[in-house]
Amino acid sequence: MKNDAYLxxxxxxxxxxxxxxxxxxxxxxxxxxxxxxxxxxxxxxxxRKDMGFSERNGCGGLLKMNVxxxxxxxxxxxxxxxxxxxxxxxxxxxHTYCExxxxxxxxxxxxxxxxxxxxxxxxxxxxxxxxMCLGRTAxxxxxxxxxxxxxxxxxxxxxxxxxxxxxxxHDRTP
Numbered sequence: 001m002k003n004d005a006y007l008x009x010x011x012x013x014x015x016x017x018x019x020x021x022x023x024x025x026x027x028x029x030x031x032x033x034x035x036x037x038x039x040x041x042x043x044x045x046x047x048r049k050d051m052g053f054s055e056r057n058g059c060g061g062l063l064k065m066n067v068x069x070x071x072x073x074x075x076x077x078x079x080x081x082x083x084x085x086x087x088x089x090x091x092x093x094x095h096t097y098c099e100x101x102x103x104x105x106x107x108x109x110x111x112x113x114x115x116x117x118x119x120x121x122x123x124x125x126x127x128x129x130x131x132m133c134l135g136r137t138a139x140x141x142x143x144x145x146x147x148x149x150x151x152x153x154x155x156x157x158x159x160x161x162x163x164x165x166x167x168x169x170h171d172r173t174p
Contacts, residue, residue, distance in 0.1 A: 015069050029128075031107070
């Protein structure tokens with residue numbers, strides 16, 4: 001298995017993490033909210049779960065990215081970070097990372113991002129129009145993978161769903 005990750009020199013930001021177990025199958029790009037402890041060598045519970053969803057959906061690997069690249073084990077620490085997104089985590093960077101690993105399937109799994117973080121998910125969804133999800137939370141955001149059973153089916157992410165429900169304008173940017 002190929003294990004790799006791109007982290008900042010101080011290891012405070014993780015821009016991508018990849019696990020490839022079968023080069024002949026497509027790679028799934030999966031977006032969470034923020035990275036935790038997983039790195040180029042070690043997996044954490046979310047990465048293990050994401051790998052399971054990737055494999056069960058016919059993929060040979062996982063490319064994990066996040067709404068924000070600041071590494072935090074607790075979301076409240078991520079919300080407090082001065083720069084929760086990271087200097088190499090722009091939408092263009094994300095396109096580049098997907099191209100680097102030839103990702104073919106795109107999965108939104110960032111859960112409920114609040115405040116200044118919410119528009120970032122909308123922007124990612126807009127830039128990757130074929131994005132899928134594993135269902136939505138009550139407010140319309142894509143569900144996080146960690147607590148979902150593997151039988152949860154992927155479905156198209158209607159990126160306008162939450163915006164219609166909440167009555168917010170679509171053209172917000174982070």
